[in-house]
Amino acid sequence: MNIKLVWIVRASAIVLCTAMIWWLLWVDFHRRDLVEATDFANSCYVAGKIATSGNVQLLYPEMSAKTYVGSSFPAIAHETLSTLPSGSYPVWQYSPLNAFLFSYLSNFSVDTALLIWQVLNGLATVAIAFMVAKPLRLRVLDAFLFCFCFAPWFMMIKFGQQGLIFGVLPLCLGFWFAGKNRSVLAGLCLSITFLNPKYLIIAGLFAAISFWRNKKILPGLILGVAFWIVFLYLAAPHMMLPWLHGLKLAELYFFDPHLLHRTFIYTSLPALSILNLPVEFREVAKIVCYSAAGVVGAATLWVGLRASKQLQRSKFYLLALSLSFLAMPVIEPHLLFYDLSGAAIGLLGIWQLSKSKMPNLGGVSAMLWVAITGYFLIFAFHLLQPQPMVFVLILSAAYLQILRFLLRELPNTGFPHQLTRRCHTKPEQLPSVGGLR
DSSP states (O other), X not given: OOXXXXXXXXXXXXXXXXXXXXXXXXXXXXXXXXXXXXXXXIIIIHHHHHHHHTOGGGGXXXXXXXXXXXXXXXHHHHHHOTTSOTTOOOOOOSOHHHHHHHTTGGGSOHHHHHHHHHHHHHHXXXXXXXXXXXXXXXXXXXXXXXHHHSHHHHHHHHTTOSTIIIIIHHHHHHHHHHHTTOHHHHHHXXXXXXGSHHHHHHHHHHHHHHTTTOSSHHHXXXXXXXXXXXXXXXXXXXGHHHHHHHHHHHHHHHTOTTSOOOGGGBOOHHHHHHHTSOGGGHHHHHHHHHHHHHHHHHHHHHHHHHHHHHSOHHHHHXXXXXXXXXXXXXXXXXXXXXXXXXXXXXXXXXXXXXXXTXXXXXXXHHHHHHHHHHHHHHHHTTOSOOOHHHXXXXXXXXXXXXXXXXXXXXXXXXXXXXXXXXXXXXGGGSOOBTTBO
């Protein structure tokens, strides 16, 4: 690429990144109403306040409840946040451990707490850029700018979501340690996604793909998840069942036909497929859609098996991480636009892999970036009527196209390595047939 063009793009990204940071700071210091409307304020901050008070049971509805409606959490949120819109109904769907972690931030005012959390997310972005820059053959600055300026990534920081620190960062840590042959430690890092279950699915997919090449990452993940479960039980034994009950209600809450869903930010093919059907068909649709997601996951593992036999170790792990992130819209049941932040790593990974033997992947990667950025501009600036189903179909079709390209470029080598070696015996070792060798 032309050096002048590279510097122009880099300078433009620096200006855009500076403008984004300035806007975040301006909102934090001057717009209390926008601060309290963030997910961090009406969810994480309130959960931290409840954990500080010692009444952790107020995080979730009672065990007899069949809906979030009437639970204590939204009432406490409105008492805590003076400018929270009257029609909002925040709930807490994460573990009690997350609430205990946010209890430290709840000692500050809500705007200061949000600022601290956004700074931590910025530092996480720097750490991620350091970990992926070398495998992607990028400068750390370029990796940071690409991620921070990526629309879902910026939205994740803007709303104070937990996806970067408890999702993307642990996945990149697992990828980094896997590349250094610290397999069990890689799995333990992946297990941090237990604090954000939607990313635990992606961590499991990455570990399962890596299993074809490294048998220790998946056991490390399982061991780490077991640790978090035991730790949660010891820290708050009476909260295990309420949290699990809350997760069950979250599934009902997500598809509740009586609620006004902001479907324009939904980026899950299974979820949108279910919501576009009449209520009486949704239970059956869940079985069909979730089964289809499982089939796509199995196809991803099959591609991983092919890649494990033909790609170098570093490229194989990069492919596994990229596929895991880009598969999210197809296999995740609950996914919002800012949850696509990890797709920045996936797009960079696919782009880098396209430079070697798979040039077709570069075009798909560029098209995905344009589609995600364009959709953000549509709903953020009200340019057109958002069409979430069309958008998620584009993402899903692009991912399936990536799998197709990979299957074509990575032909089946037949049997595993142990069996393949048997076929490469010397001629004099072959048995004679009819006196002939």
